[in-house]
Amino acid sequence: MIVLWLQVVWFIFFITNVEVECSKMFEHVVNSFPEINKPLSAKYLQCSAYLTIKERVPGILQGAIDDLRNDEEIKSKYGEDVVKEIETIVKQVETLKNGMSNDHPFVELTTSGSLSEEAAIFNKGIQKRQLENSGNPASWFQAEWLFAECYCYFKLNEIFRTSEYLNEYDYFSKVKNESLLASKAPILQLAKFINENRIKWASTEEEKKQTFIFLLKCSLWGNKADLSLSGGKTVASDHTVGSEMSTLDQNIIANDLEEVYELLNNNEDQIIDIVLDNAGFELFNDLCFADFLVQAGFAKKVIFHGKPMPWFVSDVTPLDFSSIFEILQNQFKSEQIDKLVNEWLNYLKNAQWIFKAETFWILPYDFSKMSTVNPKLYEELSQNKLIIFKGDLNYRKLVGDIYWEPTTSFKTALREFDPTNVVALRTVKADCVAGLREGLFEEMTQKNPNWLIKPTGEYALLQLSKKK
Numbered sequence: 001m002i003v004l005w006l007q008v009v010w011f012i013f014f015i016t017n018v019e020v021e022c023s024k025m026f027e028h029v030v031n032s033f034p035e036i037n038k039p040l041s042a043k044y045l046q047c048s049a050y051l052t053i054k055e056r057v058p059g060i061l062q063g064a065i066d067d068l069r070n071d072e073e074i075k076s077k078y079g080e081d082v083v084k085e086i087e088t089i090v091k092q093v094e095t096l097k098n099g100m101s102n103d104h105p106f107v108e109l110t111t112s113g114s115l116s117e118e119a120a121i122f123n124k125g126i127q128k129r130q131l132e133n134s135g136n137p138a139s140w141f142q143a144e145w146l147f148a149e150c151y152c153y154f155k156l157n158e159i160f161r162t163s164e165y166l167n168e169y170d171y172f173s174k175v176k177n178e179s180l181l182a183s184k185a186p187i188l189q190l191a192k193f194i195n196e197n198r199i200k201w202a203s204t205e206e207e208k209k210q211t212f213i214f215l216l217k218c219s220l221w222g223n224k225a226d227l228s229l230s231g232g233k234t235v236a237s238d239h240t241v242g243s244e245m246s247t248l249d250q251n252i253i254a255n256d257l258e259e260v261y262e263l264l265n266n267n268e269d270q271i272i273d274i275v276l277d278n279a280g281f282e283l284f285n286d287l288c289f290a291d292f293l294v295q296a297g298f299a300k301k302v303i304f305h306g307k308p309m310p311w312f313v314s315d316v317t318p319l320d321f322s323s324i325f326e327i328l329q330n331q332f333k334s335e336q337i338d339k340l341v342n343e344w345l346n347y348l349k350n351a352q353w354i355f356k357a358e359t360f361w362i363l364p365y366d367f368s369k370m371s372t373v374n375p376k377l378y379e380e381l382s383q384n385k386l387i388i389f390k391g392d393l394n395y396r397k398l399v400g401d402i403y404w405e406p407t408t409s410f411k412t413a414l415r416e417f418d419p420t421n422v423v424a425l426r427t428v429k430a431d432c433v434a435g436l437r438e439g440l441f442e443e444m445t446q447k448n449p450n451w452l453i454k455p456t457g458e459y460a461l462l463q464l465s466k467k468k
Contacts, residue, residue, distance in 0.1 A: 001112035024210045028103060028142040034403035039144040040396075040431055047403075048146035048431050048453055054101055057152055059268045060313055061097040064156070065090050071174075074166070082165045089166065100152060105137030109158055111155055118359055119158070138208070146401040149312075150364040157309045170319060172310045179225060179314070180280035181331060187284055192219065193334040194288055201296040203348025208296055212261055214288040217245055218461075220252075220425040222285030223391050224457040225278055225314075240401070248460075252443070254435045255427075256464035260423055263297045263386065263464070270385035272299040275361070276306050286390065287324075287344060294352050294455055301352055303384070308357040312393055321355045366400040368416040382419040389422065392429040395461070398422070399432050410435035411465040422465040427457035436461050 038385040044054035068074075068086055075082060099107070106126045109119040125147055129138035134312040140148050161167050170176075180187075200207050249255075264270070272293060274286060284306075294297040306316035321356040325341050360374045381387055389398055399413040413434035414422065431452045433441070444451055444459075451459070 018253060028139060034154050034402060034431065037403055038403060039146065040401050040403055041143065041145050042141040042148065046453055047145075048455060050141075051454065052145070053140055053148060057149065058097045058101040061093055061100075061152075061156065065093050065097075065177070067174050068169075068171060078165045083162055085165055088182060089159055089163060093156065094157070095154065096155055100140050100148075103139050103141040105139050106143070106148075106151060107155075109155060110162060113161065115158075115161070116266075118154070121363055122154060125151075129347045142399070144401065146245060146366065147364045150362065153309075153311050154362060161309075170310050170317065172313050175321075176314050176320060177327065180284075180327060181412060183225070183281035183284075184332060184361060187281065187328075188332065188334055188336060190285070190288055191334065191340045195336055195339055198295060201292065209261060209265075210244060211292060212264075212296070212298070213257060214245060215292050216257065216260070216284075216425070217248070218285045219282075219289040219388075219390070220460055220462055221245070221248060221427065222282035223277060223425065223427045223460075225281045226319045228331045251458060252462055254461045254463050255431075256423075257462055258460075259464050259466075262271070263308055263421060263466070264293075267385065268297070269300050270298070271301045271383070272302045272406065273305060273381060273384050273387040275387060275389045275394055276316040276321075277394060278314040279316045279324070280314065281323055282319065283316055284328075290353065291340075291347075294347060296427070299385075301354065302347075304353065304355045305361065306355060306357045308359055309362060311362055315393070318355065318357050364416075366397045368400060368414070370417060371419075378419050384420055387419070388419045389424050390426070392426055395424050395426040396430055396432055398424060399434055401430075401432055403431055404434045406433055406436040406441035407438055408434045410463040414465055417440070418465070418468055420467050423460060426461045428452070428459045428461065429455045429457050431455075433461065437462070 028043045029045055029050065030043060031045045034040050034044045034049075035275075040047055042049040043379045050251070069090065074086075098104075108123045108126055110116075110118045111123065113119075126138055129143055129147075130136065132138075133142065141329070156171070158172060160169055190396060197211060198255075201211055264272075272290075274284060274290060276283065290302040290304070293302055304316075304321065305316060306321055308317070310317060325345060328337050329341050344353070348355075358374070358377055360370065360377055365373055389395065397412075398417065400415065404413050410419075410424070428451075433452070
């Protein structure tokens with residue numbers, strides 16, 4: 001009888017504590033949509049930020065842990081010493097993962113080493129949010145989504161960067177390379193298209209225009225292959241080359257393609273910047289489009305911008321950019337690929353293609369802050385004809401990660417960011433959209449109330465903002 005009574009007491013105690021912990025965990029969460037014209041945050045239950053912070057990114061971190069533990073190449077390279085270091089790293093990543101999913105306060109970053117200035121910026125952001133919260137610690141759900149997610153990937157990199165053996169280890173390289181190889185069929189198909197049609201690009205104006213439109217759409221829809229959306233799981237593209245591309249036009253819910261073509265056509269000696277998103281299949285599509293821009297005379301030079309560290313799982317790093325050429329040649333064993341890659345390597349050799357990786361792209365700022373935070377980069381971009389921003393994260397930073405009234409013009413949503421003509425190519429994977437025609441948001445929400453809360457990249461935006 002006493003044993004039974006103790007079990008009952010223990011059960012009541014357990015349930016009470018669970019309820020207390022759950023109430024603490026969700027004290028910053030409200031069951032509503034984000035506020036109009038305010039930044040997105042995981043505190044809104046009816047927001048894609050909530051599931052991202054609560055489940056998706058913690059799942060990505062767990063995947064990185066599993067891949068690290070199973071990486072036999074590292075163990076054979078460094079021996080027993082690295083095994084101990086791996087376990088230390090795993091414990092730190094687990095702490096990061098649990099803190100994130102359970103809405104713990106942010107922990108300040110280490111401010112020493114090569115990225116000390118960047119770490120200090122994140123720490124000032126934590127302190128600022130604490131002051132705004134009446135001195136109470138800023139937490140994952142309470143903060144703006146953009147800040148929280150950027151902090152996560154910077155902190156993850158800090159864990160590895162401060163280690164002895166794995167300070168240059170790309171903990172997402174395995175899944176990035178797997179996804180590239182899994183897209184072999186459409187890559188070979190697109191390589192054949194480029195090689196066979198190159199001579200036609202200068203034949204007639206209509207041929208050039210149709211190829212421009214087709215390859216721009218390839219670059220746009222290549223953005224569906226996003227490993228941060230898939231939770232870090234390998235993505236094999238279902239993208240095909242041919243008439244099937246036109247069937248996707250109905251899913252481009254804002255389309256300034258004609259205006260982009262008119263802007264770029266018949267201009268000589270112009271430089272185009274492409275701010276990249278995902279490595280692998282999307283990067284291949286971007287390179288094909290950049291090939292066309294140079295060969296067809298739309299640009300004398302294309303400058304690619306990537307991230308200086310592993311970022312949001314599949315964002316292009318310097319290693320991703322340099323290694324894609326080697327992987328294509330060594331793993332695909334195709335004359336079409338060899339011909340294409342040799343052409344691309346010549347572009348790099350002749351500085352017709354350039355790759356850069358500024359630290360600004362990994363800071364927790366939206367792009368309206370660029371002119372004050374990094375005026376040099378802003379001025380460099382201002383000198384060129386057009387900047388093409390790829391993907392969801394870049395779009396979120398363009399429009400401030402704000403839950404805009406959907407009919408707000410794209411230019412208005414850019415606010416103080418106006419260095420030159422700006423194009424956004426993005427498949428929708430977050431709640432922030434601008435530039436939709438009147439009534440479209442309501443029509444889409446009526447068909448599928450979760451199209452923004454649980455986006456899949458099914459819909460796309462192709463938007464242009466001309467320089468004022």
